[in-house]
Every structure is written in structure tokens, then in C-alpha cells.
Amino acid sequence: MKPTDIGQPDYFHKVVDCQWACPAHTPVPEYIRLIAAQRYADAYMVNWKSNVFPGILGRTCDRPCEPACRRGRVEDEPVAICRLKRVAADNKGEVSQLMPPKAVKKNGKRVVCIGAGPASLTVARDLLPLGYEVHIYDGEAKGGGMIRTQIPRFRLPESVIDEEVNYILAYEPVTHFGKRVDSLKAVLAEGYDAVFVGTGAPRGRDLNLPGQKEAAANVHIGIDWLSNVSFEHIDKIGKRVIVLGGGNTAMDCCRTSRRLGGEDVKVIVRSGFDEMKASPWEKEDAQHEGIPIINFHNPREFTHENGKLTGVWFTKMHWVEKDGKKKLEPTGEPDVHYECDDVLMAVGQENSFPWIERDIGMDFDKWDMPVVDQATFQSTIPNVFFGGDAAFGPKNIIWAVAHGHDAAVSIDLFLTGQDVKKRPPPGTSMVSTKMGIHEWSYDNDVSLDLRYKVPMVENEVALRNVKVEVEKGFDPLLGYKEAQRCLNCDVQTVFAGKLCIECDACVDICPMDCITFTENGEETELRDRLNAPALNLTQDLYIGDDLKTGRVMVKDEDVCLHCGLCAERCPTGAWDMQQFYLDITHAGCSAKSVKPKRAPKPVAAE
């Protein structure tokens, strides 16, 4: 194998699994260390800069970082990254003074964001401090989009939404709230320099089963029903409720039903429990509130009497393998009937663009969706950009934020006459953490604590009121203990072969058997003959050369604890623990956002 080029920003970025997995590439270990140091405001700002809604995401994020977390490969469970974010948000105090200043001079360019959800708000936040005049349109009276309409209050209090939306509104965009845009042609005619479409995926899928028309008064579309609850148009539901669907919306529907008078609430899904789209923790939370999840039942027909819903017929399903593909098919057993008073359908969401005229020069694909570039978010009308669920279908808030950042970069490039395809590289830096012989600027003593549970309000209290936030969040002490579980994967083991005397000290001390000195070879063969086999092919091997014996140093990054014992044991300073910091490109600040500090070259011990 070739020696690893650690100068390439992706190499060490990949080692920081959480940051790599996060669509917005939030520097997770950095803010977790700040939380442990009780520097909550700083931790909040690291988050705010990269994901815009730390308080909201700290309660609702889909957490792509957690399954990626190295801790989950070292012991049972990953670090509770998401809920630590909330600790920063809960304890930060006043932060507005830490935010970038308002633009003193406008640059004369006008950008309009359609929809005031997370994607649009991110675009607005990125562009406003640069001097753009940003207009935001939304059909609702307040900003937030699906964050405000679809996420139940017991998971996300309205005050948190207001606070974080207001940080953006403080930059004084021109808001046109309560005005639904119904023609893109009309918007374009107003002469904006750029248009950003962040209208989400606002249409809940409908099953259209027999009997639905007759029982319509008790059959609801999940996301519409949730938004009606959020706006307090609906405050009760029947005693017996069936929720159809297995995603996170279904979990929100069933848990909301429990708080609005539903006593016998069931989730019934077509697939198996394990294949459900809902996040495991959301399924767990629903079950914790006494909601059974019945799997392998496909809804066939609604039953009704005198225009009132009485129940649903289900066909039992199972997995069948056909031509090597798994398919759900009826088992052939007799159908089963579940009685109920109300049904909530949460079986998916769709984009819909009835308000975009088809004769304005925008290309649509075979699914009647606008053609949008994956990297630049530009549509086929050069000054119209898409982001969030509107771009590539329903995802989640953190993806919307990531899209928003990228679209803002594109808009800024486009309006300053640059090529939107030439993406400015991220800012990176590597700084040695060495402070003394066995002293580092991070806490390298690995905590052995298991994952802490977030304290919850008891069911008796939580189920009584839809507005009572069910999770209490970590208090500062629990937050500290959970923060200490982080392995500091951004503190990288950097190897300088020229200094190495091949004494094996690092090999002997490494608790995870990550390091091997051996003859070089092909990757597959090399992975097999290391001190511990490198079986996780998604994790790179770090190859260091320049050794006197002609061998190579091979480090399997997979389960490295970043404990720094290799560097502490190294007599010549051939190993150094250097903090890698990567700041993704934001609009207007390209690679300048991080001043690349030169890490001192490792110096040989005397």
C-alpha cells in the first residue's frame, strides 16, 4: 500500500466518524469537550455555526452521527451526541453577542427564500451577514416550517423554536409571513437576483382504501393532523386510535394521540419491526408510553357504520424471497379486524410543486420533480436554487441545514460572478495537543462509563398535557459524565517515520492492538496479518513509511481510542496527538474561516 497522505483533508475527517456522518459536518468532539469544560456558550456557537438550530436539533435530530460513533464499536453504545447538544443549548446563557455582526453595508443583491423552514432559514442566515437583502415567504404566521408544524410540542417546546428562529430574524430579513406563494412565475417577475425554494415535502401520502370516503371524518393524514394539533385547532381524539405507518411521523402521531385522550393507541405497520423507518429511540419512546407496535399487517379496508369509522381490516404479511429479493407478501391467513375510533395515516410524504408553472423554462424529471444539481442545488433556471426536502424528497432537519449551507455557497458564488461548480475547499487545521511529557490539551483518560439515559417526566404527568416536554435533558453533571465518554476522535495519531526507532513501545501499550510494524503488502492481505485483524473495511489503514528497517507502520483506525498512550510511550516523539479541525465551507467565507495554524513538526526527544 502507498503511504497515507495525511495532508488530504478527507483522511482525518473520515476518522472523526461523527463529523463525517453529519450532513452539516459539525465538529462534534470539539463541542463535546467544550461542554465538559462547562463552556456551554462556546459549545453552542460551534454548533450554531454549522447546524444553525442546536436547541432544536438537540431534541429532534435524526442523529446520523450516533450510529457512526466509534464508541459504539468499542463498547455497547455510542455517545449521546444529540442530547449533549441540548445540554449546550440549555445552559448557554446569552449568546447573541457571539454571533456575527449584522452587515453594515448592503451589497445590493436581493435573494428570496420561498418557505421558512430549516433550509430557507439557513440560507438566510448565511447570506444576511454578507450584505444580501433576503426576503422570506411562508404561508404560516411564524417562521420554522415543519419544525413548527410537524414536531409535537412535548418533544420540542415552542419557546425553543422561537428563540432559534429569532436569532436569524435578528439579521432583519424582509419577512412575508402568512403569504403563501402560488406562482414561481410571479416571484421571478419581481426581479430577485436569486430564488431559493425551500418548501419542504408538505403533502402527506394518502392510502385511499375502500371505506375511507365514508369514514372521512375519522381518517386523518398524519402530518396535517399534527400541524392542526400544533396550532391548537385540534385538542382531542377518540379513545381507540390506530396509527398506520412506521416512520418517525407515525411515532409522533401515536404519542400525540396518547396526550389528547387516546387510551388504546396502536401503531400498525406493514413491514417487520426491524425494517420500520422510525429511529430506534423513537420506537422505544412510543413503547415506553404503552403503545404497542404491531408489525406485518397491511391495511385493506376501513369499516364504518352510519358514517362513523368502526375499524380497519388488515391482511397479514411476511417476507418472501423471490429471485434473491426480499418481498412482502400476504401470508394467506384470514384477515384481521381491529376496532378503532380514529385512524392516523403516516405512510410517507411527498414533494409537490403545483405552484411552479411548467412553462418558465425549468426542467422536470420523469417523476415530475424539478431537476436539481446534487452538488450546487441549482435548478435548470440558473438563478433558482432548491434545498431541504424540496430538493431531493423528504429527509430531515439536519439534511435541510446542510443543503441550505451549500445552496447559500452557490447563491453567493453565482451572484459574485463565480462558477458555482468550483466549490471552495473546507478550512482545516492540525495543531499538536502536547503540553508536557504526559500532558495533553485534551483529557485522554478514557471514561469507562456506559451511556447515560436522559431523565424523563413520568408517564402520568407527561401523558396529561401535549405541551409538557417529556425529556428533561441531561443536567450539567450528567452532561459532563456523558461528555467524558467521547473518545476525542478529532485528536489524531500523527506518525513521523523518520523519528521512529522501532522499539515497539506503541505496539505494546495500545489497548486496542491498532498498531503493527510489518512488511508492506496489498491492502486485503495486509488487513489480515495485523496484530488484530482489520475487518471493518469502511475504516482506513494509516500507512507510515521512512522506517530504518524498510518495514511500514500500519495503524487500523477502526477502534483507536485516541487515548494517546502510543504518543506517551514514544521515546522519540515519532507519534504526536494533533487536533484536526475541519470547518466546512460557508457562503462568503470559503477557506478563510479557519486560519490554518501550522502544527509544530514533531521534534526528537534529546
Added chain:
Amino acid sequence: MTYLAKPPLHHPSLERNAVGFTRRDYEGRISTLCAGCGHDSISAAIIQACFEIDLEPHRLAKFSGIGCSSKTPDYFVSPAHGFNAVHGRMPSVLTGANIAAKDLIYLGVSGDGDSASIGLGQFCHAVRRGVNMTYICENNGVYGLTKGQFSATSDKGSKAKKGAENKDSAIDLVMLALQLGATYVGRSFSGDKSQLVPLIKGALSHKGTSFIDVISPCVAFNNHVGSTKSFDYVREHNEAVNRMDVISPRAPIRADYKPGELKEVVQHDGSILRLRKLEDDYDSTDRNAALGYLARKAAEGEIVTGLLYVDPDASDLHDGLNTVACQLNKLTDQELIPPLSALEKINASLR
């Protein structure tokens, strides 16, 4: 050197041996030696060897004297028995323990100061008596604890860190052990675990006196240009006579080597030492030939490593003393205090 203990977290593929332990279970406390010390590599090799021969930790007894090397029994196999003797007196304490409890596996760890200076007499006599033990000398050719004076194993002409040249002749403990009748003699290098681990495994399963001289560079005081015990010097002048695999009595025999390439030595406990020759004219079962070969190579400035001599049918101190089968410390009053009738019987035989 670190203040932090090695975290107990381990690689997901960490295996268990036949007695249910992982390699990590054979570790000891965190080393307080200098970072990069060769002795720590030897401790790691001992850990690996104990794991691989499925040794139950409570069956091991560790002995040491004084010196950097003699601190190391604290750094491996914590659950084993241990005794830290006074300077140079480890061999007699070990001998005493071995007399009383012969069923344990005895491991003496010493250094060049502890073995070749203050303890040279003790070393000689323990070897001469054939005490059933593994004696490892962690040989760095320097007094590390007192900041770098030449030791008795420093080669003539070797330079100290500040440039002074050693005028005295070196004691070669391997030659001494061969002359005194050790029945398993090897030399290795702390920087070559693939050679050292099998040597230790073979020694621990050998009946009789096993001696392994391990050259172990002192990174603080003896790893400079001009030293003959530095990493670079040893790597350059290392001449291995053979490579060894130790096959436990339980393992299935695999014969996938060409005939003549291999020499197999079956030890007392059934373990097989499979030697792959690297030097055609070297026979590791011929003591006198070994002595001659080593003397020739030493004159050429080469460091001969590998399994230098083995007598698989060796006897030990207990055979010589003709002790009872039962471990002496397990004898009860019944065996030790014969009844009056026994005395009468003896007296009658003398009348």
C-alpha cells in the same frame, strides 16, 4: 512512561485461550520505566507467551532482584505469585521456592547488573544445580538506574553516551550458562517479538534450567552511535541461527515443510520445538559445537540469536536430590513425623 493505566477496553476480536483468558488478562500494572524501554517489549513478549501456552496465571511464580529489569514482574501477569529479592540474590530465593513448591512454573527476571555483577555467583550456582526455571536476563549493557555506567556485559570498545570507551572485557552470560550446564539456552532481542515469544514459550515448557539473554536497548543511556546494545547496532549485527515455533502437545501436527528443512525437538511435557534452520552448520543440540560457534561469531562482532542449545531430556535439581513425588510444602505431619514403630524398625535394623 505514563500516569494513565491502560484502559480495559479491547479489540472486538480479542481471543480467549484454552483456559479462558484473553491476552489482556496476563497484563500487569502500568510500567514506570522510560518510554521506549526494551524491557517493556520483553514484558509484552512474556504476556504473549503465557497467553499462548495457556498458562493459568496462578501457576506462575515471578522472581526478580534489583534494577530496571527487576521492576518488570510488576508489569505482567498480575495474578501470579511474585517475590522481589535483594540485589543479586534472586536465584537463591527462587531455588528455595522451587524446592518447596516444585509444581509451579518459575520465572526469574533479572538484568545485566543483577546477574553479571553483584549476583554473578548466585547466577552460576543456580544454573549449575539445574533449577527448573526460566531465567531471563534483560541485558542492556548499562547501569540505567544509576545513569549510564558500563555494566559487566558491556562489550570492550563500546562507547558510553558521553563518549567514554569501555576498557574491560564483557561477561557473556550465554557462554557461561552453556559451560555451567544450562539445558535450554537462547539469545534474542527485545525488538524482535516474532523470535522472542517462541523462545520464552519453549523455555517455560522446558524441564531444567532455561536461560534467555535478551538484548534490550536502554533508550535513555545506551541507544547511541558507538553503543553495541543500541537498536541500530543489534539490528545490523543480529545473526539468527534458527527460527522456532512451539507447538503445544494438544495442537494437531501439520507437516507442510520440506524434509531436512526442519528439526523437531520433543520436550519433556510433550511440547514440540520446531526449528527452522537459518545456518546450515549449526546444530542446536550440540553444546560444545555451540560454544565454539558462539566464540567464533563473537570475535567477528556478530550477535548470534535464536535457540542456541537445548537438551530435551534434561534432568533438574529435584531429580538430583531424589525428592519425593509430592511437592514438599504439601507433605503433612503424617509423612513428616513417622510413628515410634518406624524408629524402632530402624533401630532394630542397626542391632
